[in-house]
Amino acid sequence: MAYVLTGCVAVIGSNSLGLGPIAPEVARSLGSTVPTVMMAAAAFGLGTAASALFLARHIDRIGSRRMLQIALALLAAALVLSALSPMVSVLIVSQLIAGIASGIALPAIYSSAAAIAPSGRESRTIGVVLTGWTLSMVVGVALSAVLADFVHWRAVFAAIAILALAAIAMLSISKYREVLATESAPLPLEALQIKGIKPLLIACGAFMAAFYGIYGYLGDYLHHGLGQPVSANGLAALVYGLGFGAATLLDNVVDRLGARRVMPAAFLATGVVYVSMALFGGSFTMLLIAVFLWGLANHFGLNVLIMRLSAIDPARRGTIMGLNSAVTYLAGFVGTAAFAPLHTEFGFAVSTFVAAGLMVVAVLAAASRPTEAIVHTVQSERQLQ
Structure with a gap:
């Protein structure tokens, strides 16, 4: 389960960190400028902060695994929309939606990591999950640039969407079970x-x-x-x-x-x-x-x-x-x-x-x-x- 959560972090990180290297190609393709394209990254960050503040509180009642699956499904849809964006404004909106999904997914991932950690091995378990950020930075960002160069920048978002769907499938077959909170979310x-x-x-x-x-x-x-x-x-x-x-x-x-x-x-x-x-x-x-x-x-x-x-x-x-x-x-x-x-x-x-x-x-x-x-x-x- 820890490695599945690591993959989930890598998927989210690949999207959040991947736009920067391909922004010039996106701008050229959509007839815009790099600063305008990077507004999509800003929209992602604001969407993540807002949903983490107002929506993540329901994780304890609904369950972190279920919420994570829902969030990854929304993220996959947003990534498909990003790949199909005909103009920058659509890309910005799609990344805002991706941010909303990530603001639910990340707290769900960290909650699950803390819950599955064996006693006395909490740091090592959480540390394994956090290496998802390393994967997204070392592998995800590099592959994004390669895909944009040799295929198309749209292939980057399509590939991450496929990985998000794969993560949903892995969560579905995992044996992780959790105790849900009985009280309403504060x-x-x-x-x-x-x-x-x-x-x-x-x-x-x-x-x-x-x-x-x-x-x-x-x-x-x-x-x-x-x-x-x-x-x-x-x-x-x-x-x-x-x-x-x-x-x-x-x-x-x-x-x-x-x-x-x-x-x-x-x-x-x-x-x-x-x-x-x-x-x-x-x-x-x-x-x-x-x-x-x-x-x-x-x-x-x-x-x-x-x-x-x-x-x-x-x-x-x-x-x-x-x-x-x-x-x-x-x-x-x-x-x-x-x-x-x-x-x-x-x-x-x-x-x-x-x-x-x-x-x-x-x-x-x-x-x-x-x-x-x-x-x-x-x-x-x-x-x-």
């Missing part, structure tokens, strides 16, 4: 009152804003700042993906030490990587080394974040993971927009220092222990005694 604002969730969502927002703020302009810095060819952008993405995937081999460390201990350290390590980018980013080789370490640290950060959020209230995992995805994509939107003037006016080094500052916020939030959570823990211990 509203988004009500869910924020769940004990211990606010500091983790703050950490998530700071972590993701820093990531998207740097990743979104890394390619521009490589090309214009270091004078590297455009192909260097693909190399950087590959190196990041390899670092992210390599961290899976060390996920057993998290299971031994515990997510609460590892989380501040993972965020602190990410902040140190951002500082190293500022100090040594003038060298392409040193920057690639930092990008590899960045992928490594980000894997641990995302892994422990999902572990801690999903452990807060197992009966409401879908709702909590929906809030996580909503904050992730809103932070991505805000981070990309906020870092644009920083990158343009002050340069890449200043941007990385700001990202490091955001990671300090994430460390403090991760290390905090809300009063209500302490009271709840003490009461639980007294009941056990």
Whole structure:
């Protein structure tokens, strides 16, 4: 089941990351411009955030597997519409629908990953599922460019749609069964009152804003700042993906030490990587080394974040993971927009220092222990005694 969920993440990631490399060809084919085509990517992000916030809360009551199947079916339909788009406006609408589907699918995937994990192997199970992002970045993005070059850009969306249908079939024959929640799904604002969730969502927002703020302009810095060819952008993405995937081999460390201990350290390590980018980013080789370490640290950060959020209230995992995805994509939107003037006016080094500052916020939030959570823990211990 973990490998099926990994494939589901890879399908979603291939769509969300695949438009960028083929955008010039899409623009040429539809008689538009690359910025206009990339509005489809923006629509995808907003659709994902909105559905994760307002629809993912029903996962606990309906069931994560069923919701995931529904979401993947909607995603497949949106991808077919993307492949058939006669104009950019249709592509934008289809990617908005794809985003709505992904905003349900991702929380369902993370909820399922936490539910199927054997006791004591939570980090390793979630780590396997997260390698779907590595597959989408290393394999999906590369194959998208190849398909666009040798077949057609429409073949990219058609191929991902086929993979989505294959994922639905695999979920249908899996033996995974789950216990459904009997209570009605809480509203988004009500869910924020769940004990211990606010500091983790703050950490998530700071972590993701820093990531998207740097990743979104890394390619521009490589090309214009270091004078590297455009192909260097693909190399950087590959190196990041390899670092992210390599961290899976060390996920057993998290299971031994515990997510609460590892989380501040993972965020602190990410902040140190951002500082190293500022100090040594003038060298392409040193920057690639930092990008590899960045992928490594980000894997641990995302892994422990999902572990801690999903452990807060197992009966409401879908709702909590929906809030996580909503904050992730809103932070991505805000981070990309906020870092644009920083990158343009002050340069890449200043941007990385700001990202490091955001990671300090994430460390403090991760290390905090809300009063209500302490009271709840003490009461639980007294009941056990």
